[in-house]
Amino acid sequence: MAASLVGQKLGMYQITELLGQGGMATVYKGYRDDIDRYVAVKVLPPHPGLDHQFIDRFRLEAKTIARLQHPHILPLYDYGVENDIIYLVMAFVAGGSLADLMDKGTIPLPEIERILRQVASALDYAHRQGVIHRDIKPDNILLDKEGNVQLADFGIVKIVSGESDNNTNPALTQTGGLVGTPAYMAPEQGSGQANITARADLYSLGVVVYEMLTGEPPYTADTPMQVVIKHITEPVPNPRNVNQDLTPAMQNVIQRALAKKPDDRYATVTEFADDFARATRNEELLTQIPVSKAPVLTPSPNQTLEITNGPTPTEHLTPPPASLPQPTLIVQQGPNSLVLLGGFAIIAVLIVVVVLVVSNRPSTTPLPSTAEAAETTTEAPTQVAVAATQAPNFGSLNFSTKNSTGDTVTLQVQNLNPPAPDEIYVAWLKNTVTDRTLKLGQLTLNALGNGVLPPYTDMAQRTLPTFYNAVIVTREKKSAVGQKPVGEVAYSGSVPTAVMDALSAIYVTAPDGIASSALANTSYSSNPDGASTDSPQAGLVNSALAEGSIGQQHAGLAQAATTVGGMHLHNEHTINIFMGTEIDYDGDGRGTNPGFKKGVPLFLDDIEKVLTSAAAAPGGSDALHGNIESVRVCVANARKWVGQIVDLEKQMVKLDSVEAAVKIAEQSTGLAAALMNGVDANGSGQVDPYEDECGLIQIESYGLLVGSITLQQGSLAS
Numbered sequence: 001m002a003a004s005l006v007g008q009k010l011g012m013y014q015i016t017e018l019l020g021q022g023g024m025a026t027v028y029k030g031y032r033d034d035i036d037r038y039v040a041v042k043v044l045p046p047h048p049g050l051d052h053q054f055i056d057r058f059r060l061e062a063k064t065i066a067r068l069q070h071p072h073i074l075p076l077y078d079y080g081v082e083n084d085i086i087y088l089v090m091a092f093v094a095g096g097s098l099a100d101l102m103d104k105g106t107i108p109l110p111e112i113e114r115i116l117r118q119v120a121s122a123l124d125y126a127h128r129q130g131v132i133h134r135d136i137k138p139d140n141i142l143l144d145k146e147g148n149v150q151l152a153d154f155g156i157v158k159i160v161s162g163e164s165d166n167n168t169n170p171a172l173t174q175t176g177g178l179v180g181t182p183a184y185m186a187p188e189q190g191s192g193q194a195n196i197t198a199r200a201d202l203y204s205l206g207v208v209v210y211e212m213l214t215g216e217p218p219y220t221a222d223t224p225m226q227v228v229i230k231h232i233t234e235p236v237p238n239p240r241n242v243n244q245d246l247t248p249a250m251q252n253v254i255q256r257a258l259a260k261k262p263d264d265r266y267a268t269v270t271e272f273a274d275d276f277a278r279a280t281r282n283e284e285l286l287t288q289i290p291v292s293k294a295p296v297l298t299p300s301p302n303q304t305l306e307i308t309n310g311p312t313p314t315e316h317l318t319p320p321p322a323s324l325p326q327p328t329l330i331v332q333q334g335p336n337s338l339v340l341l342g343g344f345a346i347i348a349v350l351i352v353v354v355v356l357v358v359s360n361r362p363s364t365t366p367l368p369s370t371a372e373a374a375e376t377t378t379e380a381p382t383q384v385a386v387a388a389t390q391a392p393n394f395g396s397l398n399f400s401t402k403n404s405t406g407d408t409v410t411l412q413v414q415n416l417n418p419p420a421p422d423e424i425y426v427a428w429l430k431n432t433v434t435d436r437t438l439k440l441g442q443l444t445l446n447a448l449g450n451g452v453l454p455p456y457t458d459m460a461q462r463t464l465p466t467f468y469n470a471v472i473v474t475r476e477k478k479s480a481v482g483q484k485p486v487g488e489v490a491y492s493g494s495v496p497t498a499v500m501d502a503l504s505a506i507y508v509t510a511p512d513g514i515a516s517s518a519l520a521n522t523s524y525s526s527n528p529d530g531a532s533t534d535s536p537q538a539g540l541v542n543s544a545l546a547e548g549s550i551g552q553q554h555a556g557l558a559q560a561a562t563t564v565g566g567m568h569l570h571n572e573h574t575i576n577i578f579m580g581t582e583i584d585y586d587g588d589g590r591g592t593n594p595g596f597k598k599g600v601p602l603f604l605d606d607i608e609k610v611l612t613s614a615a616a617a618p619g620g621s622d623a624l625h626g627n628i629e630s631v632r633v634c635v636a637n638a639r640k641w642v643g644q645i646v647d648l649e650k651q652m653v654k655l656d657s658v659e660a661a662v663k664i665a666e667q668s669t670g671l672a673a674a675l676m677n678g679v680d681a682n683g684s685g686q687v688d689p690y691e692d693e694c695g696l697i698q699i700e701s702y703g704l705l706v707g708s709i710t711l712q713q714g715s716l717a718s
Helices: 052-066 098-103 109-128 156-161 198-214 224-233 248-257 269-280 337-342 344-360 370-376 497-507 540-560 564-579 600-616 622-652 659-677 696-707
Strands: 013-021 026-032 037-043 076-082 085-091 141-143 149-151 304-307 330-333 395-400 408-413 423-430 437-443 451-457 470-477 488-494 709-713
Touching (some): 109 149, 109 198, 198 248, 198 269, 248 269, 437 451, 497 540, 540 600, 540 696, 564 600, 564 622, 564 659, 622 659, 659 696
Antiparallel strands (some): 026 037, 076 085, 141 149, 304 330, 408 451, 423 437, 423 470, 470 488, 488 709
C-alpha cells in the first residue's frame, strides 16, 4: 500500500496509526467510536482487476473466516471494499506474539505444552469446519496479557493467494507461485501440490514447536528457496542433537509431526499435543508410525532462484514484525521450458518424483513420462481441505434472560426482500418435532431490508431454547394475521433437536440433578416458592451452582477459623462438598458433608456429555459448534479450579497452626470465587469464554448461545 491511510476512515473505523507493513498486508490500528473499540485493520495489497468476481470471492472467503468462533482464534469483526481498498477488521491484541516470547530466551516445557494445547484446540476446531490456516508461524500466534493464545490470520493466505477451491472459482490474485513462509512450509506446500490438507498446518506447528524446544528452526540455508528445498528433500532433523535435555520420546513426537508424507504425521493436532504432553512426562506415546525417509537432494548449480517480493534473500530469513503475516512468493526462473510453463512448483514436484522413482524402482525400468509422474504424485487428501460454500446469512435469533433464564428472544435480520404491499413479515419460534409455534411479532424493515424484532419475553418465564429449536419468518396478509402461521415461509433456521435436549438437561431437569425440593429455598431454585412438581431433579447448571456455593461458603469458613480444629473441620467440609464424598479428613472418626453430597465434577461431566451429544447431532452448524466450544472452555476451567481448591484444602487440613495456612486459605477462597463467578483475567471488562476466565455462572450465560439460530432463505425443508 503506497500511501498511508492514517487519518482516513474505512467503513466505521477511523485509522489512527500504522502498526506494521509486510508483503501480504499493511496493518493499521483503528477505532470505532460508537462502540468504543480499538481494532486491527488489515489492508490487502491492491488487485489489478478489482471486478465483481474478485469482490464476491473475497467476501466468500472472509465469511468463511468470520464463522470461526473459538476462544483461541483471533476474531474477524468486519470486512469490506471501499474505494478499491480491501480490508479486514480484527481484534486488536497488544500483548505481542510467540515470536516476541521466543526472542526473550528459552521457554519452559510446561509453557510450550500449554501454548501447543491452545493452538491445537484452535486448529482442530477450524479443520473440522474445513478451513486450513496455511501460514502457521510464531508471528501469527498472538498472546494476550495472560499469555493465552490468539491464533491470527486464519485463511488470510488463501484470500491473498487467490487459491481456488475448484475450477469454477475465480482466483483473487495471480497464481503460479508458492505462498507461505519458507521456514515453516510443509513439503507438500513447497512442492506446489494442489491438495493441501490440514496436516500441512500440523507440520508448520511442528516446526514452531521444534524451534521453541531448540532455539533454532530445523532447516536453515542462505536463501528462502534453499530452505523450501530442504523441507522437501532432507531427512527430518533430530532435536536432541541441538537440545540434549530432550528425551527420546520427545524426539519421536517431533519427528512424527515433521514427517515428509502427510499420512505419516498425526491425524489431528490434538493428537500431537497429547503425545507432546506424554513426552514431557516420559510416558508411553500413542501408536508409533514409522517416519518416512526422504532422499537428500542438492539443487542443480544451473538453477537460478529469485525472490519476487523482497529486496534480499536474507531479509526473508529475519523474523517479521509481530502480528504481521509475511508470506514469500517464490518463483523459479531459468532456461528450462518447464519453468516458463509452470514456475518452480512444477520443477519441485518433478525433482521429488524423479528422485523417489530412482530410489524405489529397479534400474532397468524406464522412468515415467512427465504426465505419468504428475499423475502418480497426486495423493488423495487425508482430511477435508476446503470449506463448503455456505448459504447466505439473513440474520440471527438469540436467547437472553430478563425474568428467568432464557425467557427472552431477540431477532436481527438483514438483506430481506421486501414483502408485497398487502403483506407483512411475522416471526415465529417453532419446535420441529411437535410443530408447535410461538408468535414473536411483526418484523419491520428499513429500505435495505434490515430490521430488529423488539425483544420478546415469555410471560410464563420458560427457558425458550428448551421448547423451540427453529425460527420461521412468514409472509402474512395484513388483514389476516392470527396466532398461527398460515403464509409462505420466506426465511427460516434451526438447530438439531439434540440442542433442546442438552439445554433442557442443563437448565431444567436432569437425572443426576439435585432434588428440586432440596433447592427450593436456595437462590438456584427454578421455583423459589416451593418444590417443583414438573421437575423433581433440577438442571445441571443450577445443581453445580448450588453445590459450588456451599463449597465456597465453607472455604471461607476455613479461612476465617481461629482454631486449628475449626479450620480442619471446614477443610473437610469443603473437600467433601466439592467432591460429593464423605471422607474423614480431620481425624475425628467421621466424614461429614453439609452439602448435597453430589459434588461439582458430577454435574460438569454431565454437561460435557450432553454438549458432546448436541455437537454430534446431524445438522449442526459452524456457529453451533463454536458456541458449544465456548461452554466447554468454562466447564474445563471449573473442573480445574475444583481440583486446585481440593488440593489446597488437603494441604491445610495437615497443618498444625492457623497462621501457617493464611496464604493457602487465601488462594483457596480466591479460586472458589473464580469457580463461581469467573475472572476477567485479560482486563477486557468482561468475563470471556477463555481459559482461566469463565466459571459456573458463565456456563449458564454462554449456554444460551448454544440455542442461537442463523436465518437463511426458504423453508426449513429446503
